[in-house]
Amino acid sequence: MTRAANYPKRLIEVDLPIKKISEHARREKSIRHGHISTLHIWWARRPLAACRAVICGALWLDPADPLCPDSFKTEAKKQMAQFWNTVDTTARNVGNPLELRQALLDFIADFSNWDNSTDERYLNTARALTQSAHEALGGEPGTRPLVVDPFAGGGSIPLEALRVGADAYASDLNPVAVLLNKVVLEYIPKYGPELADEVRKWGQWVKEEAEKELAEFYPKDPDGATPIAYLWARTIRCEGPGCGAEVPLIRSLWLAKKGSRSVALKLIPNPAEKRIDFEILHDPKVADVWEGTVKRGSATCPCCGYTTSVQNVRNQLSNRGGGTNESRLYCKVVKNKYEETEYRLPTQQDFLIVQKSQNRIKELEQDRFFLPTCPLPPDGALGFRIQKYGFIKWEDIFSYRQKLLILSYIAVIKKISIKGKKQEQEKIVKTILGLNLSKNITFSSSLCIWRNVRTCVAQTFGRPTLSMIWDYGEMNPFFGSAGDFSESLSYMVELIEYISKSTEIQGKSQIQDAANTSLPDDITDFYCTDPPYYDAIPYAHLSKYFFAIFKELEIFEDTQDAIQFLDQNECIADEQLGKDRLFFERKMTDCLLEGRRISKPNGIGLIVFAHKSTKGWETQLQAMINADWVITASWPIDTERPGRLRAQDSAALASSIHLVCRPRENPNGQVREEIGEWSDILAELPLRIKEWMPRLKQENVVGADAIFACPAQR
Ligand SMILES: C[S@@+](CC[C@H](N)C(=O)[O-])C[C@H]1O[C@@H](n2cnc3c(N)ncnc32)[C@H](O)[C@@H]1O
Numbered sequence: 001m002t003r004a005a006n007y008p009k010r011l012i013e014v015d016l017p018i019k020k021i022s023e024h025a026r027r028e029k030s031i032r033h034g035h036i037s038t039l040h041i042w043w044a045r046r047p048l049a050a051c052r053a054v055i056c057g058a059l060w061l062d063p064a065d066p067l068c069p070d071s072f073k074t075e076a077k078k079q080m081a082q083f084w085n086t087v088d089t090t091a092r093n094v095g096n097p098l099e100l101r102q103a104l105l106d107f108i109a110d111f112s113n114w115d116n117s118t119d120e121r122y123l124n125t126a127r128a129l130t131q132s133a134h135e136a137l138g139g140e141p142g143t144r145p146l147v148v149d150p151f152a153g154g155g156s157i158p159l160e161a162l163r164v165g166a167d168a169y170a171s172d173l174n175p176v177a178v179l180l181n182k183v184v185l186e187y188i189p190k191y192g193p194e195l196a197d198e199v200r201k202w203g204q205w206v207k208e209e210a211e212k213e214l215a216e217f218y219p220k221d222p223d224g225a226t227p228i229a230y231l232w233a234r235t236i237r238c239e240g241p242g243c244g245a246e247v248p249l250i251r252s253l254w255l256a257k258k259g260s261r262s263v264a265l266k267l268i269p270n271p272a273e274k275r276i277d278f279e280i281l282h283d284p285k286v287a288d289v290w291e292g293t294v295k296r297g298s299a300t301c302p303c304c305g306y307t308t309s310v311q312n313v314r315n316q317l318s319n320r321g322g323g324t325n326e327s328r329l330y331c332k333v334v335k336n337k338y339e340e341t342e343y344r345l346p347t348q349q350d351f352l353i354v355q356k357s358q359n360r361i362k363e364l365e366q367d368r369f370f371l372p373t374c375p376l377p378p379d380g381a382l383g384f385r386i387q388k389y390g391f392i393k394w395e396d397i398f399s400y401r402q403k404l405l406i407l408s409y410i411a412v413i414k415k416i417s418i419k420g421k422k423q424e425q426e427k428i429v430k431t432i433l434g435l436n437l438s439k440n441i442t443f444s445s446s447l448c449i450w451r452n453v454r455t456c457v458a459q460t461f462g463r464p465t466l467s468m469i470w471d472y473g474e475m476n477p478f479f480g481s482a483g484d485f486s487e488s489l490s491y492m493v494e495l496i497e498y499i500s501k502s503t504e505i506q507g508k509s510q511i512q513d514a515a516n517t518s519l520p521d522d523i524t525d526f527y528c529t530d531p532p533y534y535d536a537i538p539y540a541h542l543s544k545y546f547f548a549i550f551k552e553l554e555i556f557e558d559t560q561d562a563i564q565f566l567d568q569n570e571c572i573a574d575e576q577l578g579k580d581r582l583f584f585e586r587k588m589t590d591c592l593l594e595g596r597r598i599s600k601p602n603g604i605g606l607i608v609f610a611h612k613s614t615k616g617w618e619t620q621l622q623a624m625i626n627a628d629w630v631i632t633a634s635w636p637i638d639t640e641r642p643g644r645l646r647a648q649d650s651a652a653l654a655s656s657i658h659l660v661c662r663p664r665e666n667p668n669g670q671v672r673e674e675i676g677e678w679s680d681i682l683a684e685l686p687l688r689i690k691e692w693m694p695r696l697k698q699e700n701v702v703g704a705d706a707i708f709a710c711p712a713q714r
């Protein structure tokens with residue numbers, strides 16, 4: 001079996017407290033205040049807990065390794081003693097290197113806890129250890145180790161690299177991801193809490209201005225009740241002989257199923273008028289609530305009972321671009337003056353307002369806006385099925401009032417003008433508020449369902465694709481629920497404050513193909529990345545949802561070129577785009593070869609991977625072998641919340657495997673000739689599993705995950 005050259009081992013190459021890290025990673029999923037996920041949606045973000053732990057484990061040395069320089073052992077002992085002193089814990093005996101190793105691993109486990117992530121005592125200790133390991137490995141005193149993540153996505157890895165005292169370079173092919181990283185790695189560390197104040201102040205101004213302009217489109221009811229949401233159904237014409245009624249497509253007639261209170265919709269067939277009328281039922285008997293009108297894509301008419309076929313439903317909607325703007329408003333959810341939620345039938349006023357927003361949007365020539373040249377991905381592209389219903393362009397998924405909302409916010413954000421000393425922050429404030437808006441509009445498309453159990457509007461990307469939604473909820477964007485500008489603004493401000501506490505070091509974020517970075521040879525100490533998982537998430541397609549906003553705000557300069565570059569170079573398996581398994585393997589190999597080129601010969605790599613299919617795994621591992629990396633350890637970190645269904649088709653896999661690797665190079669950078677054989681690996685596997693099984697069982701690692709877990713050599 002191939003071995004890495006003879007370098008002092010890093011902690012992660014001998015052990016990692018995966019059980020505790022997994023616990024902290026799972027807990028982090030329910031944390032919102034200050035969490036990077038509140039910056040913007042990015043799919044399959046790595047939990048910060050896991051990133052922090054593996055970065056420490058990879059940058060720090062194993063004090064029990066015979067090649068570990070004494071300087072690190074001495075500093076590690078000193079740092080641990082100081083740490084125990086400051087946190088008021090009894091000092092442990094670390095006279096023997098194995099005890100010191102264990103102390104460092106225990107520190108990593110505790111540091112991965114969210115609650116300790118901005119604690120100065122942890123931060124100072126971690127940074128001192130990072131510095132000491134760096135210098136012990138030959139780093140110039142006063143410089144920091146460089147961590148490079150070329151598939152940086154939502155930015156968890158580079159943020160954690162900065163936190164533990166490394167320099168961070170984050171690149172991604174996707175302009176939205178690059179923007180997210182710029183905010184986290186460049187803008188916030190540069191301006192700190194001052195930026196939080198500016199964002200708070202201007203955000204509030206933007207909200208007030210937008211509300212002034214838009215309030216008339218979300219009026220209160222005459223009795224003062226405030227709308228929370230409007231419920232709409234796409235419609236078709238019944239194709240039953242002689243019928244022709246307008247059929248609203250509704251999955252379930254239950255409007256609310258909350259605790260003991262329930263509300264449902266009653267359909268009242270009105271064949272004479274060729275329409276369906278509605279009535280609201282309060283606490284109805286289950287037997288009195290009919291089934292919805294649409295089932296598996298076919299629609300049954302309440303007037304004549306005829307079922308229009310799936311194909312014909314599609315044809316009818318296709319002729320109307322998905323039918324968003326001809327949908328039927330069937331219910332309005334309001335908060336009355338007693339703070340109770342009520343379900344009301346729409347009034348004449350509601351219909352007039354919709355008409356008014358349509359007229360307004362036409363005046364604004366919205367066609368110039370939603371990137372008409374940016375079509376939806378081809379029908380069948382990884383999970384996208386809505387094209388079959390006539391959604392061709394991105395704008396087809398928004399109603400007139402939703403477009404008006406977006407356009408009005410953009411117009412106000414553009415008016416921000418910061419004068420004087422802080423003028424250089426103007427573009428940054430606009431960018432951050434643009435992100436706040438773009439994050440909110442995931443709650444304002446016609447692909448948001450009304451959740452009748454939680455009684456709220458869900459966001460568009462419940463799954464990482466666009467799914468057909470027959471009946472949708474349109475939220476009132478000024479009501480204060482998720483998707484409201486000021487609600488998310490407060491999270492944004494907290495995030496800026498949290499990151500300001502995490503680091504003052506500035507990183508770098510660049511738009512780049514991971515297969516072709518502009519970095520020099522042998523520059524990085526740690527190539528740490530979480531590349532795309534084969535065919536799991538179509539990032540390029542999904543992110544186009546947001547492009548229009550950034551283009552309008554002049555944050556992206558040349559959107560058309562960026563889109564082309566992205567579509568051509570994204571590393572993904574998607575047959576519909578002509579990117580088959582071979583494409584993925586070749587592209588991933590090129591990216592990892594580039595990773596090895598920029599890595600120091602004595603550097604280390606870490607690649608996170610998760611996939612439900614062996615095809616995905618084989619392709620990824622083959623690419624690593626082709627790119628001359630040697631795997632020296634691998635660790636599963638379980639990131640799912642307990643109790644969550646491990647959906648077979650979900651990209652959110654239970655465990656992600658952290659593959660630790662080294663360049664297969666001699667100290668002079670030349671690739672070593674010997675290549676690992678699968679047969680060698682297979683022969684060694686049972687021995688290693690036997691050796692590690694008791695420990696893995698203790699850590700709750702069982703089944704297939706256990707096969708991927710354990711250091712390759714000790
Ligand atoms: C699994 S995600 C990274 C998620 C990230 N670690 C986080 O915590 O949010 C993979 C990323 O790879 C990016 N990507 C895909 N192909 C790329 C390429 N050729 N070069 C650079 N980035 C690419 C995608 O845009 C996506 O952001």
Ligand SMILES: [Zn+2]
Pocket residue numbers: 238239240243244245301302303304305306
């Ligand atoms: Zn009919």
